[in-house]
Amino acid sequence: MRRISTDMPNNDMQYYLRRQEEGLANIQAKIAGQTKIKELRDDPLAASHAVRYESYLARLERFEQNTLYARDHFNQTDTYLKQVNDVLQRIRELSVQGANGTMVPEDMKYMAVEVNELLKDIVAVANAVGPDGRQLFAGDKAFTEPFRIVEGMVEGGGENMVVRVEYRGAGASRKTEVTDGTYSTLDIGGGEAFWAEKMQIFSGFDASAYRVTAQAAFYVDGEEISLNPGDTLQTIVAKINESPAPVKAFIDPETNGLALEGTNPHLIRMEDQQGSQVLQDLGLIRANADAGAPNWNTAASRVSGGSAFDMVIRLRDALFRGDYDFVGTQGIGGIDLALNNVQSRLAEIGSRQERAEMTWKRINAEIPNVTAALSRESSLDFAKAATDLGMLEFAHKASLQTAAKVLSPTLLDFLR
Numbered sequence: 001m002r003r004i005s006t007d008m009p010n011n012d013m014q015y016y017l018r019r020q021e022e023g024l025a026n027i028q029a030k031i032a033g034q035t036k037i038k039e040l041r042d043d044p045l046a047a048s049h050a051v052r053y054e055s056y057l058a059r060l061e062r063f064e065q066n067t068l069y070a071r072d073h074f075n076q077t078d079t080y081l082k083q084v085n086d087v088l089q090r091i092r093e094l095s096v097q098g099a100n101g102t103m104v105p106e107d108m109k110y111m112a113v114e115v116n117e118l119l120k121d122i123v124a125v126a127n128a129v130g131p132d133g134r135q136l137f138a139g140d141k142a143f144t145e146p147f148r149i150v151e152g153m154v155e156g157g158g159e160n161m162v163v164r165v166e167y168r169g170a171g172a173s174r175k176t177e178v179t180d181g182t183y184s185t186l187d188i189g190g191g192e193a194f195w196a197e198k199m200q201i202f203s204g205f206d207a208s209a210y211r212v213t214a215q216a217a218f219y220v221d222g223e224e225i226s227l228n229p230g231d232t233l234q235t236i237v238a239k240i241n242e243s244p245a246p247v248k249a250f251i252d253p254e255t256n257g258l259a260l261e262g263t264n265p266h267l268i269r270m271e272d273q274q275g276s277q278v279l280q281d282l283g284l285i286r287a288n289a290d291a292g293a294p295n296w297n298t299a300a301s302r303v304s305g306g307s308a309f310d311m312v313i314r315l316r317d318a319l320f321r322g323d324y325d326f327v328g329t330q331g332i333g334g335i336d337l338a339l340n341n342v343q344s345r346l347a348e349i350g351s352r353q354e355r356a357e358m359t360w361k362r363i364n365a366e367i368p369n370v371t372a373a374l375s376r377e378s379s380l381d382f383a384k385a386a387t388d389l390g391m392l393e394f395a396h397k398a399s400l401q402t403a404a405k406v407l408s409p410t411l412l413d414f415l416r
Contacts, residue, residue, distance in 0.1 A: 049373075084125050098111050098331075116162060119165075127147055138187075150164045150165070178359045192267070196310065198263070201260045201268060203255065203283040205281075216276035221246060247260050272285070
């Protein structure tokens with residue numbers, strides 16, 4: 001049974017006034033935060049949906065940035081490869097002129113000097129740096145200059161001529177996520193873009209009796225080939241051919257050794273996994289060699305298949321010698337191989353550009369839809385909130401006025 005006292009009306013009035021003030025504070029906080037969910041208990045179901053929408057929206061915004069970066073990166077790569085294509089076309093024009101037999105040796109030397117300068121221009125493009133400071137054609141060695149010119153003496157051309165171009169980059173392993181679980185390869189390595197012939201590597205090691213003694217693995221063009229104890233050369237060949245690596249493996253009938261051939265013009269990269277030395281044992285790569293290519297064991301294997309730079313150098317040297325026959329056959333043929341590969345890579349970049357563009361458009365259409373769904377779950381109806389706030393303020397003001405009349409202060413209130 002509740003005891004009636006003179007304090008009871010005052011306590012009750014203060015209790016209900018505080019409840020009204022709490023309601024006012026809540027609605028004001030929601031208006032300030034522009035959300036109808038201040039605490040999970042306000043609407044548990046809407047709160048759970050809003051969390052999922054916010055997480056998905058954050059991922060979409062990240063994918064949008066990734067596709068924009070990929071698109072810009074592909075545009076830059078496309079621009080530089082087109083420049084290389086134009087330079088190679090000019091070199092081919094010179095080779096056609098040098099092969100018609102009407103040029104005097106002096107004119108052919110002048111043409112060879114121009115080819116040498118054009119070669120340097122191709123190397124400069126191959127060493128191009130993007131606006132983010134990364135080398136475009138160095139693969140995952142993005143801060144290493146991929147190509148290095150070695151100059152020396154060339155017969156008929158004098159000193160300070162390009163005698164070879166060395167590749168120091170790696171494979172194109174950088175990828176960016178464009179949708180959930182879907183990745184787009186960003187780079188085309190210099191070993192892919194600036195190659196001309198299909199590489200062939202023939203090991204001179206007789207591996208007919210070879211057996212893998214322990215669990216091991218190696219990499220071919222970035223693809224892992226796992227081996228088990230007891231695996232033979234035939235098993236190794238089969239596993240390489242079953243992998244996504246763009247190479248074909250077979251057994252050399254002359255040496256009974258492992259042989260590899262590229263399915264398209266590119267620099268074949270090989271590497272033993274740490275703690276394994278299968279490729280070293282088979283005579284394909286050198287011991288203690290740096291990761292990546294070229295690290296072939298040329299003392300125990302035969303390697304063929306040149307780069308676009310090799311084709312240009314061979315043509316230039318033939319022009320210096322005045323060798324019309326070589327220029328008209330192997331010289332033009334080598335440049336055509338380099339051109340075909342560059343144009344193939346341009347087509348590949350173009351398809352990546354188109355995919356990035358289509359993905360970006362799809363994400364841009366999806367972001368507003370997810371934002372609208374999130375807004376429906378968590379955004380505040382300002383018209384309703386303003387009405388509720390006005391009603392609460394009016395009720396609170398009326399309550400204060402009523403309390404002032406009902407609970408009029410007396411002398412005892414001041415004495416307490």
